[in-house]
Amino acid sequence: xxxxxxxxxxxxxxxxxxxxxxxxxxxxxxxxxxxxxxxxxxxxxxxxxxxxxxxxxxxxxxxxxxxxxxxxxxxxxxxxxxxxxxxxxxxxxxxxxxxxxxxxxxxxxxxxxxxxxxxxxxxxxxxxxxxxxxxxxxxxxxxxxxxxxxxxxxxxxxxxxxxxxxxxxxxxxxxxxxxxxxxxxxxxxxxxxxxxxxxxxxxxxxxxxxxxxxxxxxxxxxxxxxxxxxxxxxxxxx
Amino acid sequence: xxxxxxxxxxxxxxxxxxxxxxxxxxxxxxxxxxxxxxxxxxxxxxxxxxxxxxxxxxxxxxxxxxxxxxxxxxxxxxxxxxxxxxxxxxxxxxxxxxxxxxxxxxxxxxxxxxxxxxxxxxxxxxxxxxxxxxxxxxxxxxxxxxxxxxxxxxxxxxxxxxxxxxxxxxxxxxxxxxxxxxxxxxxxxxxxxxxxxxxxxxxxxxxxxxxxxxxxxxxxxxxxxxxxxxxxxxxxxxxxxxxxxxxxxxxxxxxxxxxxxxxxxxxxxxxxxxxxxxxxxxxxxxxxxxxxxxxxxxxxxxxxxxxxxxxxxxxxxxxxxxxxxxxxxxxxxxxxxxxxxxxxxxxxxxxxxxxxxxxxxxxxxxxxxxxxxxxxxxxxxxxxxxxxxxxxxxxxxxxxxxxxxxxxxxxxxxxxxxxxxxxxxxxxxxxxxxxxxxxxxxxxxxxxxxxxxxxxxxxxxxxxxxxxxxxxxxxxxxxxxxxxxxxxxxxxxxxxxxxxxxxxxxx
Numbered sequence: 001x002x003x004x005x006x007x008x009x010x011x012x013x014x015x016x017x018x019x020x021x022x023x024x025x026x027x028x029x030x031x032x033x034x035x036x037x038x039x040x041x042x043x044x045x046x047x048x049x050x051x052x053x054x055x056x057x058x059x060x061x062x063x064x065x066x067x068x069x070x071x072x073x074x075x076x077x078x079x080x081x082x083x084x085x086x087x088x089x090x091x092x093x094x095x096x097x098x099x100x101x102x103x104x105x106x107x108x109x110x111x112x113x114x115x116x117x118x119x120x121x122x123x124x125x126x127x128x129x130x131x132x133x134x135x136x137x138x139x140x141x142x143x144x145x146x147x148x149x150x151x152x153x154x155x156x157x158x159x160x161x162x163x164x165x166x167x168x169x170x171x172x173x174x175x176x177x178x179x180x181x182x183x184x185x186x187x188x189x190x191x192x193x194x195x196x197x198x199x200x201x202x203x204x205x206x207x208x209x210x211x212x213x214x215x216x217x218x219x220x221x222x223x224x225x226x227x228x229x230x231x232x233x234x235x236x237x238x
Numbered sequence: 239x240x241x242x243x244x245x246x247x248x249x250x251x252x253x254x255x256x257x258x259x260x261x262x263x264x265x266x267x268x269x270x271x272x273x274x275x276x277x278x279x280x281x282x283x284x285x286x287x288x289x290x291x292x293x294x295x296x297x298x299x300x301x302x303x304x305x306x307x308x309x310x311x312x313x314x315x316x317x318x319x320x321x322x323x324x325x326x327x328x329x330x331x332x333x334x335x336x337x338x339x340x341x342x343x344x345x346x347x348x349x350x351x352x353x354x355x356x357x358x359x360x361x362x363x364x365x366x367x368x369x370x371x372x373x374x375x376x377x378x379x380x381x382x383x384x385x386x387x388x389x390x391x392x393x394x395x396x397x398x399x400x401x402x403x404x405x406x407x408x409x410x411x412x413x414x415x416x417x418x419x420x421x422x423x424x425x426x427x428x429x430x431x432x433x434x435x436x437x438x439x440x441x442x443x444x445x446x447x448x449x450x451x452x453x454x455x456x457x458x459x460x461x462x463x464x465x466x467x468x469x470x471x472x473x474x475x476x477x478x479x480x481x482x483x484x485x486x487x488x489x490x491x492x493x494x495x496x497x498x499x500x501x502x503x504x505x506x507x508x509x510x511x512x513x514x515x516x517x518x519x520x521x522x523x524x525x526x527x528x529x530x531x532x533x534x535x536x537x538x539x540x541x542x543x544x545x546x547x548x549x550x551x552x553x554x555x556x557x558x559x560x561x562x563x564x565x566x567x568x569x570x571x572x573x574x575x576x577x578x579x580x581x582x583x584x585x586x587x588x589x590x591x592x593x594x595x596x597x598x599x600x601x602x603x604x605x606x607x608x609x610x611x612x613x614x615x616x617x618x619x620x621x622x623x624x625x626x627x628x629x630x631x632x633x634x635x636x637x638x639x640x641x642x643x644x645x646x647x648x649x650x651x652x653x654x655x656x657x658x659x660x661x662x663x664x665x666x667x668x669x670x671x672x673x674x675x676x677x678x679x680x681x682x683x684x685x686x687x688x689x690x691x692x693x694x695x696x697x698x699x700x701x702x703x704x705x706x707x708x709x710x711x712x713x714x715x716x717x718x719x720x721x722x723x724x725x726x727x728x729x730x731x732x733x734x735x736x737x738x739x740x741x742x743x744x745x
Contacts, residue, residue, distance in 0.1 A: 060410060061409055061410040061411060065407065065409070067403065067406065067407045069403035069406075069407075070403065070407070071403040071404045071405075071406060071407025071408070071421075072404065072407075073404045073420065073421060073424050073425055074425075075424035075425060075427060075428075076420070076424050080420070084407075084408060084420050084421070085409060086409065087408060087409060087412045087416050087417075087420060088408075088409045088410065088411040088412045088413075088416075090416075092413050092415040092416050095413075095415075095416040095419065095420065096415070096416075096419060099419060099420075142407075146409060
């Protein structure tokens, strides 16, 4: 990128990441710079979630967070689930009152978000009654509602069709200067992101600007036994 | 392929040999049954009444032709029964909920809850009776205190099993209370409410039983009527009780609860005048052996030696617990197909369900009392009551679970369906359930002593009557210790490979 030296938001220098005693990502070295949009690719189990968790821990509450499991509460309404994104900013009393009657300010802001995400009219519906795609949009709305500079998403557009996914990514992009998003769609990674991090077997094997990469480079991340097995058969490879 | 023909066939396995879970559980159960059979000769199972069949016929006539007119203010007793159950459960909830939040963190809280749980509602009532007399305070505390321990444990278990994802997704720095009301309580709400409702049903039964120690609930009139042989009146009261339980979904509706609470508060009474110094004397002196308070160890040993028949009482309690559990297993095995959609026709199923609900909603103490009048005071009526009540309870749940199973092979005859399709799937859960019930059965065993069966409860009741509070309290502690030990043992023995019928509402 530019010639002047920039300070990274986060940098890992040959660090081991993992849970308890189990190392998932060994000797990881990478840096995240402000203004960068990073696509995180790799087969399942390669360590994407571990890396995102580590970033989240390192960045503290300056990052909006959209987890893979969504972490939604099915019994609560869409509005309350989105409101939970900023639960820490209100007093316990305000949070309690908000359950009894939505606070005016948050209600307005959440309504705007819901309009943008195609959730209009669903704000009072319990999340348990929504479709899978709608839930995913609620999870994204919750992350957007946090109004941070930085967005961390663990497959936020996984179960959404590519066309919709594009629209949602654009929305995330418009509201966050910096983003790290784990993805399934390799094409999107090349067309909509500045940089690609590719993980395979607990190693960072790709860390390059998106414009220097081709789809073939990205295919190398996925072992034949995994998702690209079908494609391999199509191409007549053993 | 020709080698396969030449090979010797695998040797045929012997009786119940092998390591498959079905065979293992069968061996496990047969060991239990064998143990019970070996120990039966030590139990006093004599039939002491001269004409049990005539007595049974008179009782049946009483139930068939209830004397509604002979009842004295039944509505008042009914109202008080509901009020005590409602406020007792509420009290237990209010005490138990904060404890549930501490449950995982504090060993002291866990031990305290285990202790108050291990003593039956009726024994708590006997204890408080000495201080607060025949008053609403005695009744409410007798329910609220053990229920606090139970609620603490079950609520804590429910909260512990919540999915962690919503909690992890919260932004950093969310306060404990906000986290609880947004990311924990909504997820747990349905299960907490279902359990509380179930506990209220238990509270209703317990509230009726409080009449057996003299509190003016439905059980008081019931006991008097039965004891004095006024079976038509007793029949009317029994019907009243069943109607109360059966109509619970209507009058116990969520929206009506505040109204019931308010109305119940007016019915509760009389309130005791509490004498602080007397209360203190009771708690600090009366229930402790004087030798212990004086630090006189030799005196304490003498005091211990003077407690009559402690060994046989403990033996009888444990024996009845074992026999009751094994009996419940056999009853459950025999009865569950009656209420299951895979067997019989609509008429038999309706009858089967009716029988199970009838046995399940009649409190053990009442069943035992009924058999006692029929057969005389031995272990036999207590055994029958425990086996029938708990067996029916387990059978009902197993049948409900079986209804959800679709057999893989259609058109198999009934015995094949039972032995090959259903039982292998249901039995592990059934046995696990029995082990959960074992603790309840032992607790009930002790209170059956109040009817004259020579278990620990008999001596507790007697010593309270003789105002030997120190001995009574000591026996209560032994009962509690026994319950805690059996609970720990049954948790170890319980089959682990499955928890398919595990739901706190069954414990």
